[in-house]
Amino acid sequence: MSDSLARKTQPLLDESLLTFLPPFSKLESRQIRAILDQATTRRVEEGAAIFDEGAPAERFYLLLDGYVRVVRLSPTGERITALHIPPGQLLGIARALGRTDYPATAVAAAESIVLSWPTRLWDSFAAEYEGFSTETYAVVGKRLEEMSERIMELATQHVEQRVANALVRLINQSGRKVPGGIEIDFPITRQDLSEMTGTTLHTVSRLLSGWEKQGLVKSQRKRIMVCDAHALVVLSQP
Amino acid sequence: MSDSLARKTQPLLDESLLTFLPPFSKLESRQIRAILDQATTRRVEEGAAIFDEGAPAERFYLLLDGYVRVVRLSPTGERITALHIPPGQLLGIARALGRTDYPATAVAAAESIVLSWPTRLWDSFAAEYEGFSTETYAVVGKRLEEMSERIMELATQHVEQRVANALVRLINQSGRKVPGGIEIDFPITRQDLSEMTGTTLHTVSRLLSGWEKQGLVKSQRKRIMVCDAHALVVLSQP
DNA sequence: CGCCAGCTTGAGGAGACTCAACCTAAGTGG
DNA sequence: CCACTTAGGTTGAGTCTCCTCAAGCTGGCG
Numbered sequence: 001m002s003d004s005l006a007r008k009t010q011p012l013l014d015e016s017l018l019t020f021l022p023p024f025s026k027l028e029s030r031q032i033r034a035i036l037d038q039a040t041t042r043r044v045e046e047g048a049a050i051f052d053e054g055a056p057a058e059r060f061y062l063l064l065d066g067y068v069r070v071v072r073l074s075p076t077g078e079r080i081t082a083l084h085i086p087p088g089q090l091l092g093i094a095r096a097l098g099r100t101d102y103p104a105t106a107v108a109a110a111e112s113i114v115l116s117w118p119t120r121l122w123d124s125f126a127a128e129y130e131g132f133s134t135e136t137y138a139v140v141g142k143r144l145e146e147m148s149e150r151i152m153e154l155a156t157q158h159v160e161q162r163v164a165n166a167l168v169r170l171i172n173q174s175g176r177k178v179p180g181g182i183e184i185d186f187p188i189t190r191q192d193l194s195e196m197t198g199t200t201l202h203t204v205s206r207l208l209s210g211w212e213k214q215g216l217v218k219s220q221r222k223r224i225m226v227c228d229a230h231a232l233v234v235l236s237q238p
Numbered sequence: 239m240s241d242s243l244a245r246k247t248q249p250l251l252d253e254s255l256l257t258f259l260p261p262f263s264k265l266e267s268r269q270i271r272a273i274l275d276q277a278t279t280r281r282v283e284e285g286a287a288i289f290d291e292g293a294p295a296e297r298f299y300l301l302l303d304g305y306v307r308v309v310r311l312s313p314t315g316e317r318i319t320a321l322h323i324p325p326g327q328l329l330g331i332a333r334a335l336g337r338t339d340y341p342a343t344a345v346a347a348a349e350s351i352v353l354s355w356p357t358r359l360w361d362s363f364a365a366e367y368e369g370f371s372t373e374t375y376a377v378v379g380k381r382l383e384e385m386s387e388r389i390m391e392l393a394t395q396h397v398e399q400r401v402a403n404a405l406v407r408l409i410n411q412s413g414r415k416v417p418g419g420i421e422i423d424f425p426i427t428r429q430d431l432s433e434m435t436g437t438t439l440h441t442v443s444r445l446l447s448g449w450e451k452q453g454l455v456k457s458q459r460k461r462i463m464v465c466d467a468h469a470l471v472v473l474s475q476p
Numbered sequence: 477c478g479c480c481a482g483c484t485t486g487a488g489g490a491g492a493c494t495c496a497a498c499c500t501a502a503g504t505g506g
Numbered sequence: 507c508c509a510c511t512t513a514g515g516t517t518g519a520g521t522c523t524c525c526t527c528a529a530g531c532t533g534g535c536g
Contacts (some may be wrong), residue, residue: 072386074394076476082386097379098372103386134336140378141335147385148310148320148341154392155436156312159492189514198393203492205516221501221514238314397524427482441524443484459482459533 013041013115017064021088022138026131035125039115044108046187050092053105057094059116063087066112067174067186070104071195081196083146084109086173089139095122096136110186154198157238162197163207164236167217171226181218181227189222251279251353255302259326260376264369273363277353282346284425288330291343295332297354301325304350305412305424308342309433319434321384322347324411327377333360334374348424392436395476400435401445402474405455409464418456418465425460 015032018024024032039062044050050061053072068085082104085091091114094102117125126133153162167184176185190201190208197204208224211217216232218225226232253270256262262270278297282288288299291310306323320342323329332340355363364371391400405422414423428439428446435442446462449455454470456463464470 072390074390076394078394080390080393082389094379096375097382098376099379103379103383137334137375137378138336140375140382141332141337141341144335144378144382144385145341147382147389150389151320151385151392152310152312152318154389155318156314156316190516191514200493201515202494202517205514206492209516219515428484429482438525439483440485440526443482444524447484457483 013039018062021062022135023062023090023132024129025135027129031129035117035129036115038121039117042114042116044112044114046108046111048108050106050108050112050114051102053102055102057092057100057102057119059092059118060090060095060122061092061106062090062115064113064115066114067109068112069107069109069192071107072104079195080198081192083143083150084169084173084196090136092116093122093136093140095119096126096133096140109188109192157236159197159199159203160207161236161238163193163199163204164232166193166196167224167226168229168232168236170224171229175226178225181225182229183223183225187222188224251277256300259300260373261300261328261370262367263373265367269367273355273367274353276359277355280352280354282350282352284346284349286346288344288346288350288352289340291340293340295330295338295340295357297330297356298328298333298360299330299344300328300353302351302353304352305347306350307345307347307430309345310342317433318436319430321381321388322407322411322434328374330354331360331374331378333357334364334371334378347426347430395474397435397437397441398445399474399476401431401437401442402470404431404434405462405464406467406470406474408462409467413464416463419463420467421461421463426462427460 013036015029015036018027018032018036019029024035027035040059041064042050044066050068051057051059063085065087067087068091070082070085070091071079072082073079085106091106092102094100126136153165157165170184170188171182174185175182177183190204193204194201208217208219211232212219214231216226216228216235218227251274253267253274256265256270256274257267262273265273277300279302280288282304288306289295289297301323303325305325306329308320308323308329309317310320311317323344329344330340332338364374391403395403408422408426409420412423413420415421428442431442432439446455446457449470450457452469454464454466454473456465
C-alpha cells in the first residue's frame with residue numbers, strides 16, 4: 001500500500017486505538033494492524049446520518065469518537081430515539097443479526113469519527129479473530145438490556161421521571177465537568193430530549209424551566225448543564 | 239443409554255421435532271440425535287416460571303410447544319411483559335449475549351413443553367454445529383426488532399391503538415379459528431393485556447367492553463375471541 | 477354454597493398534549 | 507456591520523386521555 005493512499009484513508013489510525021476496545025482486546029498487534037488496514041475512516045458532521053433505516057447493510061461501523069443516536073421514524077413521521085451509542089462500540093452490525101438491511105437510522109449526535117468495513121468482512125472477522133464475535137454479542141446483549149430498560153420506563157414511569165432519567169444517563173455517558181456542574185458535551189435540543197423520552201418538546205421545555213428555577217440545571221440553547229445530579233436521580237425514581 | 243432412562247427424560251423426542259427449526263435446520267440427523275440425547279424435557283404449567291430474572295443462567299431452553307411471556311418487574315413492583323416467545327424459539331440464551339444471569343423472567347402463558355441444556359454446552363453447540371449460532375443470532379435480531387417496535391408504540395401511540403395492536407399480534411401468533419371468529423388459544427386476562435401494553439386492567443376492560451358492543455370482539459373470563467380483525471387493525475393505526 | 481380471582485363501571489381529577497403566540501440567540505447575506 | 511431570517515425555546519389556555527379510587531358484579535372452584 002502506498003504512503004499516499006495510507007495517509008488518505010487512515011490519517012490517524014494507530015493500533016492503540018483499538019487495543020482497549022472489547023471486540024479487539026484479545027487480539028495481537030499484528031491482527032489489529034490487519035483489521036485497521038482494511039478500514040475506511042470517515043468524519044461525520046453533527047446531525048448527519050451514518051446509515052439509513054431500510055438501506056442495504058453494506059458496511060459495519062465502529063464509533064471511534066463522538067456520539068451516535070439510533071433513531072426510527074414512526075408511520076406518522078415522529079422521530080424516536082431507540083438508543084444511544086457511546087464511542088468504542090460497533091454499530092450497523094445487521095449482518096451479525098441475520099439482517100441484510102439496517103433496522104434503524106444512525107445519526108451523529110455530535111461530530112464523530114467512524115471506522116467502517118464492508119459487511120462481507122464480518123464473517124471472516126468473526127471466524128479469524130478470537131473473541132471478536134463473543135465480545136460483539138456482549139454488546140448486543142447490552143443493547144437488548146438497554147431497550148428493555150426503555151420499555152420498562154415508557155410503560156411505568158411518568159414523563160418527569162423519564163426526562164430526569166434521560167438527563168442522568170446523558171451526563172453519565174458523556175458528561176464533562178465544568179464550573180458549576182456537569183455539562184452534556186454535545187449539542188442537544190429539547191426536541192432531542194423529547195424524542196428520547198417519548199414526549200413533546202413543550203413538556204421538556206417546561207420541565208427544564210422548572211428545574212432551572214430550583215437550581216437543578218442550567219441551560220442555554222442546545223446546551224444543558226446539570227448542577228445537582230443527585231436531585232435529578234431522586235426525581236427519576238418513583 | 240438404557241431404555242428406561244430414555245423414556246424418563248425423553249418421552250416424545252423425535253428427531254423430526256427439531257429438523258425444521260431454524261437453529262437446527264442445517265444439521266444432519268446424526269447431529270440432531272446427539273443434541274436431543276443431551277436435552278432435558280420439562281412440562282411447564284400455565285403461569286409457572288421457567289427461569290427467573292437475575293438467577294444464574296445455568297441452562298438454555300427451546301420452547302417446543304406452548305407459549306412464553308418474558309416479564310420484568312419494575313422497582314415499584316409492576317409487571318411488564320417485554321416480549322412473547324412462540325414455539326420453536328430458543329430462550330434463556332444469556333450465554334450468547336455475554337451474560338451470566340437471566341435478564342428477565344420467563345413465564346408459561348399456556349401449558350408448555352421446553353427442552354433444555356446446560357449452559358456450558360452452548361459453546362460446543364455453537365462451535366460444532368453449522369448454522370446454529372448464525373440462526374440463533376437471527377432470532378436475537380428479531381427480538382431487537384420486536385423490542386424496538388414496542389418502544390415505538392409506547393412512545394407514539396395511544397392506549398387504544400396499543401391494545402388493539404397487541405390483540406392483532408396475539409391472534410396472528412396464536413389464533414385458533416372458532417365459529418364466529420378467531421380465538422386466542424391460551425388463557426389471557428385483562429391484567430395480562432395491560433402488562434403487555436403499559437396500561438391498567440381497568441382501561442383494557444373498558445376498551446374490550448366498548449369493542450364488544452361494536453361486535454369487534456367477544457370475551458369471557460380469560461378468553462378473548464376476535465370477530466373483526468380488520469377493524470382492530472384499523473383501530474391500531476393512527 | 478361460599479369464596480375469590482377476574483371483571484365491570486362510574487366519578488373525579490391529574491398529567492400531558494395540542495394549539496397558539498411570542499421571544500431570542502445565532503447565523504446569513506447584502 | 508447591521509438587518510433579516512430562522513431554528514430553537516418559552517409560556518399560557520384549554521382540553522382530553524387515561525389513571526386512580528371506589529364499589530359492586532360474576533363465573534368457577536374447593
